[in-house]
Amino acid sequence: MKIAVLSGKGGAGKTFAAVNLACVALEACYVDCDVEEPNGHLFLKPLNVWTQRVSVMVPVFDVEKCTGCRVCVDFCRYNALALARGKVLHFKEACHSCGGCVLLCPAAAADYSTHEIGMIREGKSGGVRVLTGVLDAGEATGVPIIRELAGRMPKEEICVIDCPPGSACPVMESIKEADYCLLVAEPTAFGVHDLAMALELVRLFEKPAGALLNKCLPGENPARKLCMNTGLDILAEIPFDLETGRMISGGEAAVLKSPFLKAVFLGLLAKIKEEMQK
Amino acid sequence: MMVIIPLDAGRLDAHVFISFGRAPWFALFDTARNTLKFIENSAAQNQGGAGIKAAQAALDLGAQAVIAPRLGQNAADVLLAADVKVYEAWDGSVEENIALFTAGKLKTLTQVNPGIHGDGAS
Amino acid sequence: MKKLVLLSGKGGTGKTTLAGAFIKMADSKAYADCDVDAPNLHLIAALKTAAKEEAFFGLEKAVIDTEKCTDCGLCEAVCRFDAIGGGRVDAYFCEGCGVCVEFCPAGAVAMVPHVSGKTMLYADGERVFSTARLAMGSGNSGKLVTEVKKRLSENMKWDGIAVIDGSPGIGCPVIASVTGADMVLMVAEPSVSGMSDLARIVKTAQTLRVRIGVCINKWDLGGEMAEEIEQYCREEGIDFLGRVPFDPAVIRELNAGRSIAEAEESPAKTAIKDVFLKAVQILYEQ
Numbered sequence: 001m002k003i004a005v006l007s008g009k010g011g012a013g014k015t016f017a018a019v020n021l022a023c024v025a026l027e028a029c030y031v032d033c034d035v036e037e038p039n040g041h042l043f044l045k046p047l048n049v050w051t052q053r054v055s056v057m058v059p060v061f062d063v064e065k066c067t068g069c070r071v072c073v074d075f076c077r078y079n080a081l082a083l084a085r086g087k088v089l090h091f092k093e094a095c096h097s098c099g100g101c102v103l104l105c106p107a108a109a110a111d112y113s114t115h116e117i118g119m120i121r122e123g124k125s126g127g128v129r130v131l132t133g134v135l136d137a138g139e140a141t142g143v144p145i146i147r148e149l150a151g152r153m154p155k156e157e158i159c160v161i162d163c164p165p166g167s168a169c170p171v172m173e174s175i176k177e178a179d180y181c182l183l184v185a186e187p188t189a190f191g192v193h194d195l196a197m198a199l200e201l202v203r204l205f206e207k208p209a210g211a212l213l214n215k216c217l218p219g220e221n222p223a224r225k226l227c228m229n230t231g232l233d234i235l236a237e238i239p240f241d242l243e244t245g246r247m248i249s250g251g252e253a254a255v256l257k258s259p260f261l262k263a264v265f266l267g268l269l270a271k272i273k274e275e276m277q278k
Numbered sequence: 279m280m281v282i283i284p285l286d287a288g289r290l291d292a293h294v295f296i297s298f299g300r301a302p303w304f305a306l307f308d309t310a311r312n313t314l315k316f317i318e319n320s321a322a323q324n325q326g327g328a329g330i331k332a333a334q335a336a337l338d339l340g341a342q343a344v345i346a347p348r349l350g351q352n353a354a355d356v357l358l359a360a361d362v363k364v365y366e367a368w369d370g371s372v373e374e375n376i377a378l379f380t381a382g383k384l385k386t387l388t389q390v391n392p393g394i395h396g397d398g399a400s
Numbered sequence: 401m402k403k404l405v406l407l408s409g410k411g412g413t414g415k416t417t418l419a420g421a422f423i424k425m426a427d428s429k430a431y432a433d434c435d436v437d438a439p440n441l442h443l444i445a446a447l448k449t450a451a452k453e454e455a456f457f458g459l460e461k462a463v464i465d466t467e468k469c470t471d472c473g474l475c476e477a478v479c480r481f482d483a484i485g486g487g488r489v490d491a492y493f494c495e496g497c498g499v500c501v502e503f504c505p506a507g508a509v510a511m512v513p514h515v516s517g518k519t520m521l522y523a524d525g526e527r528v529f530s531t532a533r534l535a536m537g538s539g540n541s542g543k544l545v546t547e548v549k550k551r552l553s554e555n556m557k558w559d560g561i562a563v564i565d566g567s568p569g570i571g572c573p574v575i576a577s578v579t580g581a582d583m584v585l586m587v588a589e590p591s592v593s594g595m596s597d598l599a600r601i602v603k604t605a606q607t608l609r610v611r612i613g614v615c616i617n618k619w620d621l622g623g624e625m626a627e628e629i630e631q632y633c634r635e636e637g638i639d640f641l642g643r644v645p646f647d648p649a650v651i652r653e654l655n656a657g658r659s660i661a662e663a664e665e666s667p668a669k670t671a672i673k674d675v676f677l678k679a680v681q682i683l684y685e686q
Binding site: 008009010011012015036037039042043057075077078096097098099100103104135137138139140141142143164165166167168169172186187188189190193194197200201204217222242245246248249250251 | 408409410411412413416437438440443459460478480481492493495496497498499502503534536538539541542567568569570571572575589590591592593594596597600601603604607621622624625648651654655657
């Protein structure tokens, strides 16, 4: 079972929820799809980590075979190619790796090569297998790494997917294979605004979903209101607590220290399993 | 020789434009015939790679020199690969820049803005 | 016009909160929200006039004409983005490369314009607020961010501080927000995650050669980490502009649609003012 944890808003508690959910499941896989700023590994502190670099395809051009016909330059919709003095120039950061130029070259002068954009790290933290995607600083997009992570997710265990913030491409790729989406909500106007967008995406992909109200403060909770208005089930609520905040700040997995939070997350996992059985 | 200048409009009193790739217009100054033409820059509306496309268009028009206030890495890479000379524009109209260029008063542009990801062409 | 961009790397550190406060403190006449994926600035800084909305067209996307399609499956085979299945193009995954169009033997695939977001421009004659929203599941937010900033520079004549609220992360949209900026202020969170993310965004910003300053928000929630962040700034030679304490007044004001700058004096307001003044000093010393 694959559970994607998302929020729309950054800082609502996605990693907090994903890490702790993975910890309370007896055996699980935690997948960090926030490849621009991965944090789960800071809490899980995986051991025996092995690293594999991730590359994207980039074209290379054989200047001897090139006839300067311009088919590739004129075809590229990203303007990643130019022809100057009979030599084709390729611009990596504009390239989407579609392979069109290689396929279309009439002189077979173009071929596939690779360009590294980041890596995937895999390790073990107790019973949790930790998969972390990391984008190299300076690279434009981590979507290819997320796709690679999706391909590595095990089919048997419980898999908890820590999604990036927002509701654009990277989030879409992260929830693509999910069986259930857990939306983490913070009780602020900003949080609710972004949560609505994340919920829209989840509904668009027709994923079963539920909410975790996090950092709850006394008084009216605008996130609760949104859940009620949109028919989103509230599966658990966690109060704002300075001690919990300090644990998170210090990089500790809360369920290992707090019996209260352990109980909350065990309950949450049970509820999600129950929802999936329906 | 053909000199290309990015502009904010297609007129003699138009001002030089800060971005090469996204300039709405280009002036084409033919030094041999002493003629001046204006064309719209189709690259300006592109999703991405505007600098690359605009520079390619400049090469296709036979540009041997470019006068611009600044250049991004991508446009620079394309132009320099074709040995196009790049001059630093005077912050004024196209008319003023052509006069200064003809009098040999413009210096070479040395400041090229680094590519957004630090790379350029390969 | 001096352009100040607020970034963080990590989400939820308080970029928008500080951006909203700076806008009031600087009496900024031009500001923008470049977090086009999840824009929030309009919730506290919208002008009274209605926004002018315009559809934003990203890359064209492929569409299959089912009448002409012969089900040969060649398009699916050449698509590197797994966007084609069962004779249909999934617009959410199509990246608009056009390879399928070239290879379809029946000429059944065409590229069509695709709305991937909308820009919103608030202008009341005196001030300009440029923002946008990326359509769900869209990519290419770098171009939309550039559009947002373009509208801002259409108010170039004003000589003050343009405040630009950035997005989390380190990718294309963040990089697009920074190009042309006079200064980037990183809003850091005092936590292990916050420190890790800060280092990555600083590294990214350093490749863009822009002046960087750092401040810590909600600093008292992680005192030790706050020390570590200050130490990091010293080691990297980055200006440290101060610490802002956690203050419930901030959330109260935000939830009421107001910036903390509009409230009575509070610990956060005082500290934010301090950070703001230091940023102004740096902006004008160059």
